[in-house]
Amino acid sequence: MLEDNDISNEATIDSFSGKNVAINSNYSDSETITIDDENVSLLRSNAPINNRNQNENKEFLGLILMTLSAFAFSTMSLCVKIGNKKYPFFQSVFARSIFQVVGGYVGCKTVKVSPWGHPKHYLLLICRGAFGAIGMTLFFAGMTYLPLADNTVVFFTGPAITAIIAWIILGEQLTVLDGFLSLLSLFGVILVSKPQFLFSNNDNTNYNSVYFLLPLIGASMGAFAYIIVRYIGSGVHYLVHVFYFGVVSTVISAFSLFIFHIQDPIMPESLFDWIIHILIAISAFIGQCLLNRGLQLCAAGPGTLMRNLDVVFAFIFGITILGEVPKWNSITGALIIVGSSVVMGLKKFLQKKKSTTPINRAVSLEESSEDEE
Numbered sequence: 400m401l402e403d404n405d406i407s408n409e410a411t412i413d414s415f416s417g418k419n420v421a422i423n424s425n426y427s428d429s430e431t432i433t434i435d436d437e438n439v440s441l442l443r444s445n446a447p448i449n450n451r452n453q454n455e456n457k458e459f460l461g462l463i464l465m466t467l468s469a470f471a472f473s474t475m476s477l478c479v480k481i482g483n484k485k486y487p488f489f490q491s492v493f494a495r496s497i498f499q500v501v502g503g504y505v506g507c508k509t510v511k512v513s514p515w516g517h518p519k520h521y522l523l524l525i526c527r528g529a530f531g532a533i534g535m536t537l538f539f540a541g542m543t544y545l546p547l548a549d550n551t552v553v554f555f556t557g558p559a560i561t562a563i564i565a566w567i568i569l570g571e572q573l574t575v576l577d578g579f580l581s582l583l584s585l586f587g588v589i590l591v592s593k594p595q596f597l598f599s600n601n602d603n604t605n606y607n608s609v610y611f612l613l614p615l616i617g618a619s620m621g622a623f624a625y626i627i628v629r630y631i632g633s634g635v636h637y638l639v640h641v642f643y644f645g646v647v648s649t650v651i652s653a654f655s656l657f658i659f660h661i662q663d664p665i666m667p668e669s670l671f672d673w674i675i676h677i678l679i680a681i682s683a684f685i686g687q688c689l690l691n692r693g694l695q696l697c698a699a700g701p702g703t704l705m706r707n708l709d710v711v712f713a714f715i716f717g718i719t720i721l722g723e724v725p726k727w728n729s730i731t732g733a734l735i736i737v738g739s740s741v742v743m744g745l746k747k748f749l750q751k752k753k754s755t756t757p758i759n760r761a762v763s764l765e766e767s768s769e770d771e772e
C-alpha cells in the first residue's frame with residue numbers, strides 16, 4: 400500500500416486564459432505543491448482546505464452566471480419573437496452573428512488567445528460552428544410560428560438527444576435510465592406539439608404541429624455541436640468556439656439574405672425596431688459568454704438546474720408580455736422535458752462526485768470547459 404510520501408502527480412491544466420499550467424506535486428509533511436506558471440507554493444496541509452473553499456466560491460459564482468445567462472437568452476428569445484412579427488428570422492440571425500464575431504474576436508484578443516485556434520482543430524471548429532449556426536437558425540425560425548414557451552421547451556430536449564448521439568458517436572454509456580429519460584423527453588415534445596394524427600384538436604392550433612420540427616431539429620444540431628466541443632476537449636478556449644459560431648452563422652445568414660434571397664432583408668423602420676435588433680445581438684453574446692464561463696465553474700447537476708431557467712423565463716415572458724397563456728399540454732410537456740433534463744444532470748453530477756478522489760481535488764484548479772447551444 401502506498402504512503403503519502405510515495406505519491407507523485409504531474410498535471411497540465413488549462414487556465415481561464417488558455418495557458419498551460421504545470422503542477423508538480425510530491426506529498427510529504429514538509430514538501431509543497433508548486434505551480435510553475437504562477438511561482439506560488441501551497442503547503443500540503445492547507446491545499447485541500449483552500450481548494451475546497453475556492454471550489455465552493457467558484458461554484459456559487461458559476462450558478463449566478465448560469466442564472467444571468469438564462470435571463471439573457473430568454474431576453475434574446477423575446478426580442479426575436481417580437482422582431483419576427485415584422486422582419487425575416489434570417490435577419491435576426493444576422494444581427495446576432497455580426498455582434499458575436501466582433502465580440503468573440505475582441506474577447507480572444509483580450510485574453511491573448513488566437514481566435515482561429517490551432518490548425519489541427521480548424522475542421523472540427525468549422526463543423527462545430529456549422530451545427531451551432533443551423534441549430535440557432537431553426538430555433539429562430541420556430542419563433543416565427545410557435546409560442547415563445549413551446550419553442551423554447553422543445554429546444555430543451557437537447558440533453559436527451561445529446562445522450563443518444565454521444566452513445567452512438569463517442570461510445571459513451573447509455574444506461575437504462577438515460578434511455579428512459581430520452582424517450583420521456585420525446586413524449587414531452589408530443590404533448591407540447593399535439594400532432595393531429597394523435598390528438599383531436601379544436602383550438603385551431605393544429606396547423607402548427609409540423610413547425611415543432613424546427614426547434615426539435617435545431618436541438619439535434621445543437622447536440623452535435625456540443626458533442627464536437629466535448630471531443631475537442633478543454634484545449635480550446637471557449638471564446639474561440641464563440642468566435643467560430645459567429646463566423647459560420649454570419650456566412651449562412653448573409654448568403655441566405657443577400658445572395659440566394661431565401662428571405663429579403665428589411666431595414667429597421669423605427670428606433671424601437673433598431674433597439675430590438677441591437678438587444679438580440681447584445682443579449683445573445685452576453686448569454687453565450689456567461690453560459691460558457693458558468694459551465695466551467697459549476698458542477699453539472701446544479702448547472703443543469705440553472706440552465707432550465709430559460710424555460711421558466713420563457714413562460715413568464717410569454718404570459719406577461721406576449722399574452723400567450725399556455726394550455727395544459729404545454730405545461731405538462733414542459734414539466735416532463737425539464738424534469739428529464741434535471742434528472743440527467745443530477746445523475747452526471749453524482750457520478751462525477753463519486754469518482755473524484757482527494758488527490759484529484761488537490762491538484763485540480765479549473766474544471767473542463769463545456770459549450771452548449
